[in-house]
Amino acid sequence: MILYSMPSSGNSYKVRLLLALLGHDKVPRSDVEYDSAALATAHREGRLPFGKAPVLMLEDGTALPESNAILCFLGEGTPFVPQDPVARAKMLSWMFWEQNQHEGVIAVRAALRNYAHRKPGATPERMSDLLTRGHALLQIMEDQLAQRDWLVGDSATLADLCLFAYTHSAGTLGGFDMDRFPAIRAWCARITTLPGYAALS
Amino acid sequence: MILYSMPSSGNSYKVRLLLALLGHDKVPRSDVEYDSAALATAHREGRLPFGKAPVLMLEDGTALPESNAILCFLGEGTPFVPQDPVARAKMLSWMFWEQNQHEGVIAVRAALRNYAHRKPGATPERMSDLLTRGHALLQIMEDQLAQRDWLVGDSATLADLCLFAYTHSAGTLGGFDMDRFPAIRAWCARITTLPGYAALS
CATH class of the missing domain: 3.40.30.10 (Glutaredoxin)
Known part of the structure; x- marks a missing residue:
């Protein structure tokens, strides 16, 4: 491969x-x-x-x-994918939501702030709209993670890994106010303690 | 349910x-x-x-x-989901692409044209940009379907069903030029012949 x-x-x-x-x-x-x-x-x-x-x-x-x-x-076949059909489906729900909703706001705002040469169009109106929409999306994650350690089930799944990718840098790169989201911050810290964890580099 | x-x-x-x-x-x-x-x-x-x-x-x-x-x-467990791991993965690739790329262009242009009261922002520049991007996305499907009857494998999978939803009305609702895409049109017709097929209503 x-x-x-x-x-x-x-x-x-x-x-x-x-x-x-x-x-x-x-x-x-x-x-x-x-x-x-x-x-x-x-x-x-x-x-x-x-x-x-x-x-x-x-x-x-x-x-x-x-x-x-x-x-x-x-x-597939690792502990990051639940065997139970309903848990698998919930994991996929978060993963499709990540690609359909979260990435187009959280990652796009970060790209507009940091890579303006390759992603033009960062008008004040657009940046403000993305900020508002991003906070609403992060609130959905916060509400879930305030009740549980992981998005689905009792251990990390692909849902956590895929959403971690752009969420862990949503404050530093995207300019989102992560002080509003203590459960997300605790979850990010939790992911960094997984055996084998590797930072973005 | x-x-x-x-x-x-x-x-x-x-x-x-x-x-x-x-x-x-x-x-x-x-x-x-x-x-x-x-x-x-x-x-x-x-x-x-x-x-x-x-x-x-x-x-x-x-x-x-x-x-x-x-x-x-x-x-899961029906003929619409392949058993082979690589075929399953290819099916999911199309499905994530549909939510990440296709829907945000093909469905959004249709909504801007037909539901302006609930989806404002249809400036000429935006509509033109969506048209260009949509034709490029549809070309990716056309290239695949020019070589084969179904997006993955030898029969209809969830990839075909999920992409059919907004593609079959891309001309009538979205204003895309479907004359450019004969293989997509043939594939849409093929889907309507599946036993049990139901039109959007």
Whole structure:
């Protein structure tokens, strides 16, 4: 297997984090640059089927895109995927919500603040709207984590790992007010104590 | 089980379509209105955990949100979910891509054109940008479907059903030029011939 990974991307980090937690951090990595011409070439050549990273290239030549699909593939049969059908479904609910709602606000605001050269359009109105929407999304996580240590069940699942990727830097990179969310901050700290944990680097 | 479903929403339609194909169209439905006050109340009362439809309320009282997570829950063990791990992962790649990329462009442009009262912001620049991006996304599907009848494997999977929901109306509702995409049009026609198929209504 080879992981095509973008160093600064939370979506790529998710996969690197799961590999580290599984003790599979020897999977070779190929760093992908955030450069639209390079991405288009990689897409055309079949390395990045949807034109973005991460992609896990499997031994049979399959190029598997989408961070959360890669997590499901690598996580199946490990303690990070519950066996119970309802718990599995709840885990997937958080994962689809992460891609449909959370990433488009939390990660996008961070990108607009920190990578304006490659992500233009940070008008004051847009930044303010993203701040309000982001706080509402983080409140949904806070409400859940105020009642329990992990998003689903009694131990860390793929739902926690995928949401950690952009949430742990939502204050520093995204400018969200994390003082409002003590349960999220405690959950982030909890994740860093998992055996094998690797920080974004 | 009860399905909380929004009649005009493609995300809700996906679930109704799968239930019809599985012959489970007797699952009771409760229609959810697109009204922000009603959605906020339902969210507060625990019926819509992420504040949106669809939600499948299970017999044990679990409220399961996110259309694609509901598809996975209902589809497990049926012919719509492949057994092979790589095929399952590819199916999930398309499903996460649908929520992360496709829906935010294809469905959003349709909503801006048809439901301006509840989705403002249809500036000419935005509509033009969504058109360009939508055609690029549809081209990714076209490239795949020009080579094969179904997105993954040799028969319809959840990937086809979830992408059908907003793609089949991308021309009529979204204003996308579907004449460019003959393979997508053939695939849409193929889906309507599946036993039990139910149109959006």
